[in-house]
């Protein structure tokens with residue numbers, strides 16, 4: 184059976200490939216791989232969130248189609264945005280999602296005809312490039328360079344790209360670099376989008392995971408933002424609900440109305456017990472988020488200390504649950520490095536190449552492992568002298 188040509192653009196996820204390498208290594212060596220690849224949070228939801236889900240799952244009435252969201256959840260989201268971000272949202276500025284990924288994939292379908300342009304940061308979160316492929320839009324990359332603090336250089340975007348682009352996806356705190364965006368940058372982003380009539384899709388999945396400077400903000404808290412764009416927020420990282428799919432799209436009314444129209448043709452809403460669990464999460468949100476942030480904070484400090492001592496200098500980013508680490512000069516690229524690291528030490532990291540051309544000399548480590556695993560990884564680096572060997576050779 185012939186599949187549609189648009190499928191030619193899609194490849195298996197990098198994480199599927201890495202999982203295969205992990206299995207192969209474990210089978211051959213009978214050694215457990217220490218896996219720093221997938222950013223799937225290991226911190227579970229608060230007990231009261233799980234309890235709400237269980238209680239609501241016992242009600243037979245909660246198994247109907249959930250086309251209309253629970254009004255209590257919409258109110259809770261309005262209150263959350265008001266208190267956490269100082270953003271007033273009307274009900275028609277909010278759309279519930281089965282995780283923010285849902286809208287990342289569908290928004291290009293909504294706004295792009297074949298060969299319209301989509302501006303994407305490089306390095307990127309993989310869904311950013313898969314979605315344009317499905318929509319048959321043309322990707323225009325915006326390189327994120329360390330010398331620019333991994334911020335977009337708007338002045339480097341040429342006239343033709345500005346004309347061609349219909350939308351842009353922007354993510355700060357940024358996956359994978361961990362960079363955060365200062366106010367002047369967001370203001371510039373809004374001006375750029377306004378002047379060039381480009382829709383901004385601001386991915387704010389990591390706004391609660393900021394470890395330096397001011398707490399993470401909402402794009403929508405900046406003047407003019409909701410005229411040019413929408414924001415995606417997620418219950419996955421802050422509340423540990425990644426598998427109980429819940430996210431939100433908010434901002435520009437017109438985009439929200441169009442998105443709801445598309446969605447009404449795609450699904451029947453979010454499982455009602457998950458919506459109730461979301462209400463509980465938002466109610467006790469401040470405490471949960473504080474605990475989650477402290478857990479990642481401790482892991483960050485540990486990995487910096489232990490890996491640096493083992494010869495791999497780790498520079499901590501300002502936000503997210505990721506470390507974007509440079510590879511030694513000796514390696515051709517991050518694939519080669521990641522393969523050798525796995526073979527020699529049983530430590531698995533995501534090669535930056537898989538997340539864009541700009542990731543060639545970096546690997547991403549997701550801090551979704553406990554402190555025991557971090558210490559074990561550092562011990563393996565020490566015992567195999569993986570980095571120390573290079574240092575010895577270079578002396």
Ligand SMILES: Cc1ncc(COP(=O)(O)O)c(C=O)c1O
Nearest residue numbers: 282283284308358388417419430
């Ligand atoms: C930058 C970014 N955006 C969106 C998502 C998807 O999150 P959700 O679980 O809300 O679909 C992720 C998940 O890792 C992510 O890293």
